[in-house]
Amino acid sequence: MDSDIFSKFSLKGKVALITGASRGIGEGIASAYSKAGAKVVICSRKNRAIEEASRKIMESGGEVLGLAANVSASNDRARLIKDAMDWAGQINILVNNVGGNPHFGPLAELAESAWDKVMDINLKTSFIVSQSVYHAWMKDHGGTIINVSSVGAFETIVGINAYNIAKAALIHLTRCLAREWGPNGIRVNALAPGLVKTKMSQALWDGPLGVELTRSNPIGRIAEIDDIECGALFLASDASSFVTGHTLVIDGGQLVR
Ligand SMILES: NC(=O)c1ccc[n+]([C@@H]2O[C@H](COP(=O)([O-])OP(=O)(O)OC[C@H]3O[C@@H](n4cnc5c(N)ncnc54)[C@H](OP(=O)(O)O)[C@@H]3O)[C@@H](O)[C@H]2O)c1
Numbered sequence: 001m002d003s004d005i006f007s008k009f010s011l012k013g014k015v016a017l018i019t020g021a022s023r024g025i026g027e028g029i030a031s032a033y034s035k036a037g038a039k040v041v042i043c044s045r046k047n048r049a050i051e052e053a054s055r056k057i058m059e060s061g062g063e064v065l066g067l068a069a070n071v072s073a074s075n076d077r078a079r080l081i082k083d084a085m086d087w088a089g090q091i092n093i094l095v096n097n098v099g100g101n102p103h104f105g106p107l108a109e110l111a112e113s114a115w116d117k118v119m120d121i122n123l124k125t126s127f128i129v130s131q132s133v134y135h136a137w138m139k140d141h142g143g144t145i146i147n148v149s150s151v152g153a154f155e156t157i158v159g160i161n162a163y164n165i166a167k168a169a170l171i172h173l174t175r176c177l178a179r180e181w182g183p184n185g186i187r188v189n190a191l192a193p194g195l196v197k198t199k200m201s202q203a204l205w206d207g208p209l210g211v212e213l214t215r216s217n218p219i220g221r222i223a224e225i226d227d228i229e230c231g232a233l234f235l236a237s238d239a240s241s242f243v244t245g246h247t248l249v250i251d252g253g254q255l256v257r
Contacts, residue, residue, distance in 0.1 A: 008239040016236065017080075019071050019129060020098035022049035024198035025148060027182050028225035029095055029232045031236040031245075034062030036233055041084040045067040071098050071125040081132045091137045093236045096126035097148045099170075100136065100200050101163035101188030110162055122166035127173055130188075134181065142185025146235050149190045151251045167192075171247050178245030187244040189235045194251025196223040218253030 009224055016033045020026040022044035034057050042049045042057075047068040047211060053064030069076040075128045084091055103114040117154045122222040126147050137143065154159060171190050171250040178188040190212050195213055204223050214222055231248045249255060 003223045005239075008241075009233060010037050010234075011093070011237060013129055014038045014092040014236075015084070015090050016040065016086050016093035016095065017041045017043075017091050018095040018097055018134065019043055019080075019125075022053045024200060025083075025093070025196060025228050026097035027053050028229045029097065030064075030079065031057060031060070032226075032229035032233050033093070033236060034060070035066065036237070037117065038236075039063040039088055041065045041067065041080075041088065041091075042135075043067045043071070043080055043219040044068045051223045052253055071129060072120055075129075077125070077129060077132060081129075081136050085136055090141065091133050092141075092143045094098075094133045094138075094143065095148065095232065095236075096129055096145070098125060099148060099150075099176060101160050101169070103127065103162065104159045106158055107161050115162055119166050122142065122163060123169050123173065130177060134184075134186070138181070138186050139184055143187075144236055144240075145174075145177065145186065146189045146232060147171075147188070147190045147248060149174075149192045151192050151255055153247075154249075154255055168177060174247065175245045182244055186233075188242070189240070189243060189245070190247040191231055191235065192247050192251070193228050194223055194247045194249075194254040196225060196228060213254075214215065214219075216257060218257065219248045223250065223252060225235055 011033055016038045018026050020029045021030040021042035030042045034040050050066040054064045057064040069080040147170050149170045150167040152164040153171050174188050174190040177244055231250045
């Protein structure tokens with residue numbers, strides 16, 4: 001294989017902003033990007049957690065700015081983008097990773113406030129942060145945006161369908177932004193992980209359901225965070241320079257069962 005091919009995966013000289021990166025998939029992606037040569041800006045709501053995640057990246061030789069910011073709050077979002085630009089002067093890669101499902105139950109019983117919260121953290125914040133980064137840097141300089149969706153976008157599961165709807169809309173947002181911002185040199189893609197071993201999903205993988213999900217998965221295991229990091233590196237790097245509007249499913253075959 002041409003050794004040049006590996007240099008396409010390098011993020012040297014790039015600055016990446018990853019939301020929700022004090023633990024789980026976001027922390028893994030930030031660590032992978034740092035190891036690939038990027039300067040990283042990471043945020044989460046809790047100060048101590050983001051300091052700890054930043055310390056780990058620094059100890060492995062990376063350059064990092066860790067900020068306590070709630071991406072659901074407009075003031076925090078504005079401060080996040082401003083501080084990132086003041087620190088690094090550019091944002092070449094944005095990973096909209098914050099998301100989750102704070103409400104379980106059938107749609108018939110879902111309160112309006114719960115619907116709003118699920119749409120906010122899984123869909124709206126990704127749009128508003130992308131739009132802010134577009135105006136702050138990418139509109140004139142290009143870049144790449146990765147939205148962290150889920151295989152839930154392709155499934156219907158009673159109990160988490162509001163989350164699934166939001167993640168499906170996030171995939172369509174990805175396609176719409178890819179079309180509108182492609183002429184500005186911006187690629188926009190989504191990742192759709194299956195079940196990954198993180199704190200958010202612990203109730204699903206750490207028990208009888210986890211045994212069943214492992215048994216029924218074609219590859220025969222549940223994803224580790226580094227399975228997702230590799231896809232995120234591909235989509236952020238020049239290795240995927242002709243890929244946009246795409247959703248990369250990383251699920252061990254969960255969807256083809
Ligand atoms: N784990 C899975 O099986 C799985 C599967 C498919 C898709 N996903 C998606 O992958 C993404 C990451 O999931 P995960 O499992 O890694 O979650 P996680 O372990 O719960 O980590 C979430 C991260 O986001 C931060 N965060 C949460 N709300 C925030 C907010 N409003 N503003 C800023 N930071 C916030 C958390 O820190 P603080 O609490 O300090 O804010 C933490 O650093 C989500 O979009 C999720 O839907 C996960």
